[in-house]
Amino acid sequence: MSSPSPKLALFEQFALVAKTLGHPQRLELIEQLGQGPRSVDLLAEKLGSPIANVSQHLQSMRRAGLVAAERQGKYVVYRLADASVLAAMQAIQRVAENNLAEVDKIVRGYFDQRDSLEPITRAELSDRLRDDMVTVLDVRPADEFALGHVPGALNVPLAELDARLATLDPEKDIVAYCRGAYCVMSFEAVSRLRVQGFRARRLEDGMPEWAAAGNAVAS
Amino acid sequence: MSSPSPKLALFEQFALVAKTLGHPQRLELIEQLGQGPRSVDLLAEKLGSPIANVSQHLQSMRRAGLVAAERQGKYVVYRLADASVLAAMQAIQRVAENNLAEVDKIVRGYFDQRDSLEPITRAELSDRLRDDMVTVLDVRPADEFALGHVPGALNVPLAELDARLATLDPEKDIVAYCRGAYCVMSFEAVSRLRVQGFRARRLEDGMPEWAAAGNAVAS
DNA sequence: CAATAACTCAATAGAATTATTGAATATAAC
DNA sequence: GTTATATTCAATAATTCTATTGAGTTATTG
Numbered sequence: 469m470s471s472p473s474p475k476l477a478l479f480e481q482f483a484l485v486a487k488t489l490g491h492p493q494r495l496e497l498i499e500q501l502g503q504g505p506r507s508v509d510l511l512a513e514k515l516g517s518p519i520a521n522v523s524q525h526l527q528s529m530r531r532a533g534l535v536a537a538e539r540q541g542k543y544v545v546y547r548l549a550d551a552s553v554l555a556a557m558q559a560i561q562r563v564a565e566n567n568l569a570e571v572d573k574i575v576r577g578y579f580d581q582r583d584s585l586e587p588i589t590r591a592e593l594s595d596r597l598r599d600d601m602v603t604v605l606d607v608r609p610a611d612e613f614a615l616g617h618v619p620g621a622l623n624v625p626l627a628e629l630d631a632r633l634a635t636l637d638p639e640k641d642i643v644a645y646c647r648g649a650y651c652v653m654s655f656e657a658v659s660r661l662r663v664q665g666f667r668a669r670r671l672e673d674g675m676p677e678w679a680a681a682g683n684a685v686a687s
Numbered sequence: 688m689s690s691p692s693p694k695l696a697l698f699e700q701f702a703l704v705a706k707t708l709g710h711p712q713r714l715e716l717i718e719q720l721g722q723g724p725r726s727v728d729l730l731a732e733k734l735g736s737p738i739a740n741v742s743q744h745l746q747s748m749r750r751a752g753l754v755a756a757e758r759q760g761k762y763v764v765y766r767l768a769d770a771s772v773l774a775a776m777q778a779i780q781r782v783a784e785n786n787l788a789e790v791d792k793i794v795r796g797y798f799d800q801r802d803s804l805e806p807i808t809r810a811e812l813s814d815r816l817r818d819d820m821v822t823v824l825d826v827r828p829a830d831e832f833a834l835g836h837v838p839g840a841l842n843v844p845l846a847e848l849d850a851r852l853a854t855l856d857p858e859k860d861i862v863a864y865c866r867g868a869y870c871v872m873s874f875e876a877v878s879r880l881r882v883q884g885f886r887a888r889r890l891e892d893g894m895p896e897w898a899a900a901g902n903a904v905a906s
Numbered sequence: 907c908a909a910t911a912a913c914t915c916a917a918t919a920g921a922a923t924t925a926t927t928g929a930a931t932a933t934a935a936c
Numbered sequence: 937g938t939t940a941t942a943t944t945c946a947a948t949a950a951t952t953c954t955a956t957t958g959a960g961t962t963a964t965t966g
Binding site for chain 1: 870
């Protein structure tokens, strides 16, 4: 805690933020919180981790200015501190995407269809939405959909995709979105839809970005 | 290295990037490399750290995709992997700036004049440069200036500021820039210039950002 | 006012990170 | 070739981080 120069003191604060972002589980928490405020309980369930563990991660994230907490009855509800947190996570993803061969390998290695990787931009989707030419698929689990989603989106959780193929209009293009840019469920959904002959693409990023871009979140 | 789900594998890669950003010394290295490629030797001298230590940090940064290295004669020259690295560092600074009271405290606590904190934007500076109404001061040490700077800037290292006050035109506004947005030398310079009656402000960010915005770097 | 649920706290052991030291390697200069 | 310089490597000890466990708090429910 003893920092002689203000420069070092500042860099220590910046490092605290970055270091706190540097843990997979905490990134997952940010991904979840990007969709809206959540209780410790629910987050722990989503991550499949012990509550005490998640609680500690959340507290270190609060100390680093990444999240804020508020008690609501018997729950403590955490939310992202502000939009800059998602921006920082995206900036980090961008670095990894550009410069780590491993990232490319993981994405390409897991999904066989190359074209399933080509995303559609938000602007493009907005255009085509006006003409009603496209079905927007929210492939997150039903409980996450229920807690907030983009208006007009159809909730088809990945687990139910096969069962609900018949209800999808094969004449329309399909755009699938998920939690965030690297939520793999949208990759998987598009891959499987294409095998079935649908014209499907995934949105370049997920719920929080699209909601932030002016599409109100329906609860 | 055993990652069952591709999702976790991806998040581990992202975490690697963030974790590697999470150390003050490595952030300082990025600040230095933001100004241009540098040898291990020079970086170690700038940071005042043992060469072996800096070398190890640089190597971990290379593994995380933050920097690239190239041997040039007996030197090994490191550079930032790409522009996304600086963007990520800025995004992290933004989070700290918005959400950590400590950052505000450090900046405001160290410099007494509040108005010295109000930065001028790049766009504003560009406008006023056309009318030749402003002196642009590069307050970095002479060796860093020599390795690359913004054309038209006057190099007045902080250490020589007092001695060179007489050579500055008191009729013109002064804009001071430094290494990056949080390089404290520009704060200090503006503060001291104001005490002497100059109309001085600092640029909202530093060398790399301004150079990236289309102002070629002169060597 | 118990009983329960949600969360935090404290303590601990294991793992990872860091700085330091001195040896090893690669290149250039002589 | 020998020497000097720049960098990396390897080994170590000190520190920090992480997950786990169980106990302690706060708030709701009956």
